[in-house]
Amino acid sequence: MSEEETQIPSQSRICLAGVGGGALGILELFRRKAIPGIDIVGFDTDARELDRYPEIQSIRIGRSLLRGLGCGGDEDVGRLAAESDRSQISECLAGYDLAIFIGCLGRGCASGALPVIVELAGQSGCPTVSIVSRPFEFEGNRPGTVARKALGEVRRVSDCVIELPNDLIFQEAEDSDRADQLFASSDEWMFRAVSALVGPLYRPGKMCADLASFRNALKGDESRIHFSTCRVPVANAAESAQRAIFNCPFRSAGIEKVQADRLLVSIGTGGGLTVAGFSELTDTVTALFDSREDAVFGFWEDESLGEEVEVTIFARTELSAAATRSRLPQKVDVHVSKLDQKKDKKTKDRVQTEFDTLLEHNERGLFGQMNVEAYNGIDLDKPTFLRRGIKIAMPKG
């Protein structure tokens, strides 16, 4: 790969790094598609796991600690493993313009090592994007807790986090589907997220949605990222895209409308999109995200898409701005009359409806901001159907 870099020195450099066994499988999918200019690096503690993918450039972390064994589901071991090889990791990740990390949280290696590795990459000044999956509910309580904690750490160190709650995929699967398809479809969605993210940056574009604008969109702290990608047939694209964007598992459940402060939309077509269709599509998307000023559209062509349109949306909401819009309970002025106080509360509620479901514990919905009061060890605020893994059908098409 170093030869490639010397040949095209002007090309921006992107690194795709996977941490843990689950991520390696997704890297393998990606390697087969082989988009030039992207370096793929795998990190794991388990030597056997790394040997399964001999063609991926990989680093075995925690050699001295684990002698090539796995973490055994202990995230502390994962963290120590990454800490012990700090210099090697930061050397490997230095000098990129963008680093994308993949991890399947819930087990030891990804949950423990990913935050450390992302932090090391961030120290070299390159923007970091983490795409992580949360474990299935049926995996048990512990992976869920571990993943929640790890997700908090990843959010802290990473410029942007895109999360895939595997439970949503479980919800959408049919009863008759094979079990291995479930895991495959989780990998598939992770793969789609990465390719939707980096694809437009490398494909010949008619309109600009390049790395620079992407880096711009990442700037700023205290923000929430909304990411959504879908492929819809070119006929009636606007309407079906609107629905597909909502059903994309990367979007948290329950969000009806999002206000985005920056919006990056990349539309890929196989050639069948008409002028009218294109303008309708852009109008729909901007209306969906309530953002007209700061929308950047990219447009590219790919023959392989055929009669389909791929729409990828990357939106950022400034949370600091949201906070000033009374996200926190306001102190009531002495002179405000009772009627006004009530109105105040209403507006606060409305803003909360838009934002509270974006928080980490969005499965709890309204009760997300409250303490978990476990009743015989069960968090009753979480919907029963999610806890029992019952599938809820949604009308499609």
Place this chain on the structure above:
Amino acid sequence: MSGKIVAAIEVGCQDVKILVGEVFEDQSLNIIGRSQTESVGVTKGRVVNFREASDCVGEALDLAETSAGANIESAYLAVAGSHLEGLSHPATTRVRGQDNRVTPADVERVNAEAKGKEIASDRLYIHFIRNHYLLDGRLIENPIGFEGHELGVSYWLLHGDSQAVSEHIHVVNSQNIKVEDVIVSSVASACMVASEEEKAAGCLVIDLGRGTTDYAFYRKGCIVRTGSIPVGGEHLTNDLSVGLRIVREGAEDLKIRHGAATVIPEDKGRTHHLYGDLKIGDKSLFASSINRILEVRLEELFEMVRIECGEAELKAGAVRALLTGGGSRLERITDLAEQVFGFPARFAENPEWVADELRGVEYSTVLGVLHYALEGQTDGGVRSARKRPDSVVKRFSRLFKG
């Protein structure tokens, strides 16, 4: 003749309800005022925002006093919440009376022993509910004068977190109203909605509130078990909102308009619109999805009640489930209760002798509290036998019809 003005206050998750009654010397009572305001600052039976809750209660008290045209002197307060716990505590004593006949002293001794169980320092006894006496294994309502060797009694002791209870009391005290006593809302509402026959035969009263579900299990006319589970109508709405990815207001509306507690074959393929106006944001949803979400939640809730009450005891001691509270208005909820509990269920309202405007299930708790207040007003000293509820019913019937 003017009586004492007493208020029954319920600070629920949904609204604050107050009934004002005038209690007379001759054990009768007139309901002279009522008020109902939206409640803020109370979630799942606990005060979470003192100032807001206090303001709400103040507003409700003002309205109640206006409607009654009198000043409220003292108040009885309903408490709910999952911090309430009960324990069954039996006690026995040797009969010491002449000829082995039970004397009032024996009864008092056994009662004191049964009530005297030590609890943790941060817990507070709220109710002592006595079950029947056992004299040498025989079930006796009032043992005084009977002959036997060993007198036993079992109490259902209800205790709550003293901090949570004192917060509730403080909310009312902050409005300069003295709280005479607190009453557990499940006990209050159960004694109103269950008929005497049902209480005697054994029944399970389930009050589905907004934030909590309270239950009381009557066996042979006495409450043997009560409790509260922190799941209510709000959870149903939240489940719909998360599961169907819709906003909360829409979910609440959808639950009321189209929700049902079981999935029936006719639901297959049927869809409902979220708002029905076909504007932006409106979408169609499967009836089976809506009902399935509600079904699993309620099924789990009923199962929890069944486990809390003891499955074997419930099977042996109850013949009917009574569903009350706002959540019981959900369609086909009685079918689901029948499935889970294995005995018939019915929707329970206040008895017929209650005035029409107070007949709704919302008022059963405050009415029960007021009934309790009346009992408290007219009690003279410690009684060896608890007053039977039927006398209360008679008293009420006189009031409401007269």
